[in-house]
Amino acid sequence: MTSIRVGIAGAGIAGLTTALSLARRGIASTIIERTTQLSEVGAGLQVSPNAGRILEALGLTEALDRAAVQPEAIDLRDGETGEPIASLPLGAHAHQAYGAPYRLLHRADLQSILLEAVRREGLIDLKLGVEAEAVAQAQDGVTLFLDDSALSFDAMIAADGVRSKLRSAVKGAAAARSSGRTAWRTTIPIGMAPRDLPQERTTVLLSRAAHVVIYPVRGGRQINVIVVIEEDWREDGWNAPGNADVLRQRFDQDGTRYIGRLAELDLPWTRWCLTEVDPGGAWSDGRIALIGDAAHAMVPFLAQGAAMAIEDADVLATELASAPVGEALQRYQAQRRPRVSRVWKAARQAGQIYHLGGAMAFARDMTMTALGGERLLRRYDWIYGWRP
Ligand SMILES: Cc1cc2nc3c(=O)[nH]c(=O)nc-3n(C[C@H](O)[C@H](O)[C@H](O)COP(=O)(O)OP(=O)(O)OC[C@H]3O[C@@H](n4cnc5c(N)ncnc54)[C@H](O)[C@@H]3O)c2cc1C
Known part of the structure; x- marks a missing residue:
């Protein structure tokens, strides 16, 4: 058991997983979460094997399998036709290749699974x-300031999301900026879903007007739909209501018939401004570190x-268990930044490729078809096959 005490701001996926990973290594932590109840927020989540393996090592396999769907495939389709x-x-192919299944979950289900595990853990408050x-730091510790009180820790982890308040305590940290895109989301109860809406698979529709994931x-009781469009709209939170007329207009203009059918369904949409934080900024400063979307x-x-x-x-907990706080947080940053930067850039590039139109889109589709699904999947081995 390590005698340091760690403060964690934020009980999102980053904060909860950090607390569990620390506890597994005998390190106690306190999580500070601003909401009183962790509610049903946000979209579904695809949990790829690289993350799934870590959650499984935390003893969550059974709970994950109860809540998740394991899709047979990711189908890429032309969004217009x-x-x-x-x-x-x-x-089974992904499970065998990467040592854990590819899982589809509702974000709230993953958060509940993590939360229940946190509540069972004596080392987590x-x-x-x-x-x-x-947050302020001195040579021997950090002080976290709350509304009307303060707490002392040996290390502070800011897991407070993309609009992190604590990020300003890390000198050289990058600022959040809008990506110029919004994500629209709805879920369709399975009984209401159009019969040809694909089930037990992830479907990705590619078009210039939108990127759609279903x-x-x-x-399997609900179908999650996410539509990403280029749009300069900024607002905080996971659950701002979205007026489907915006989507309908967009699809009318671009003649995107297949996607347009989804916007025609009478469903409640929510809208989320896609914001980025460049991983090239600093993630740690002395006894304070950023994690997840905050970084x-x-x-x-x-x-x-x-x-x-x-x-x-996972990496942060390993480092904190094996080195003095300042050194551990620097080693965490040094290990994680190259990998996250590569993934971050690849995600941006994928966005550009998915949104191509005209002849470029035709060439993209021909290339993907010629490569075939297995070879396309192998191009992601470096993501899904990663191990700490
Ligand atoms: C449309 C969309 C689809 C996505 N799909 C996927 C996917 O399929 N797979 C995937 O891996 N990722 C996906 N992501 C990304 C993923 O949702 C985020 O990367 C992830 O949720 C970040 O988790 P986090 O814990 O860092 O931040 P958050 O989930 O934002 O959690 C931050 C927590 O901190 C709390 N908080 C904030 N400020 C304070 C404060 N000052 N004090 C105390 N508490 C505070 C908040 O209330 C919140 O609970 C998607 C994102 C979007 C927008």
């Missing part, structure tokens, strides 16, 4: 409804934001 482009084999306001969540929020085109947060948590 619905024509298939390529199909990346997942299912979870404080809900408390906002971290600022997959089952909640053990490196990325566009979701490779579905790796939460996966990178989970990987971060």
Whole structure:
């Protein structure tokens, strides 16, 4: 058992996984979360094997398997016609190739699984409804300032998301900036879903007007739909309501018939401004470190934001268990930044490729079809096959 005490701001996927990873190495932590209840927020989550393996090592395999769907494949289709482009084999193939399945979950289910594990863990103190306001450090520790009190720790981990308040305590940290895109999300109860809406698979529709991802969540009882469009709209939070007329207009203009059918369904949409944080900025400063979206929020085109947060948590906990705090946090940054930067850039590049139009899109589709699903999947071995 290590005698340091770690403060964690934020009980999102990064904060909860960090606390569990620390506890597994005998390190006690306190999580400070500003909301009183961790509610049903946000979109579904694709949990790729690189992250799944870490969650499994935390003893969560059974709970994950109860809540998740393991898709047979990722199908890439033309967004205008619905024509298939390529199909990346997942299912048993991915499990065998990467040592863990590719899982589809509702974000709230993953958060509940983590939260239950946190509540069972004696080394973790979870404080809900408390906002971290600022953090200051001295040679022998950090002070976390709350609304009307303060807490002392040996290290402070800012897992407070893309709009992190604590980021300003890390000298040289990059600022958050809008990517010029928004993500729209809805879920369709399985009984209401159009019969030809694909189930038990992830479907990705490619078009200049939008990037659409469709997959089952909640053990297959709902279909999660995410539509990413170029749009300069900025607002905080996971659950701003979205007016589907914006989507309908967009698809009318671009003649995107296949995608347009989704916007025609009478469903409640939410809208989320896609914000980035360049991973090239500093992630640690003395006894304070950033993790997850606070350090490196990325566009979701490779579905790796939460996966990178989970990987971060594992590496950070290993380092804190084996070196003095300042050195451990520097080693964490040195280990994680090259990998996250590569994933971050690849996600941006994927966004550009997915949004091509005209002749470029035709060439893209031909190349993908010619390569075939298995070879396309192998191009992601470096992401899914990563081990700490
Ligand atoms: C549309 C979309 C689809 C995505 N799909 C995927 C996917 O399929 N797979 C994947 O891996 N990733 C995906 N991502 C990325 C993923 O959602 C994020 O990377 C991940 O949720 C980041 O987790 P986090 O814990 O760092 O931040 P958050 O989830 O933002 O958590 C931060 C927490 O900190 C709390 N907090 C904030 N400020 C304070 C404060 N001052 N004091 C106390 N608490 C505070 C918040 O209330 C919150 O609970 C997607 C993102 C989007 C937008």
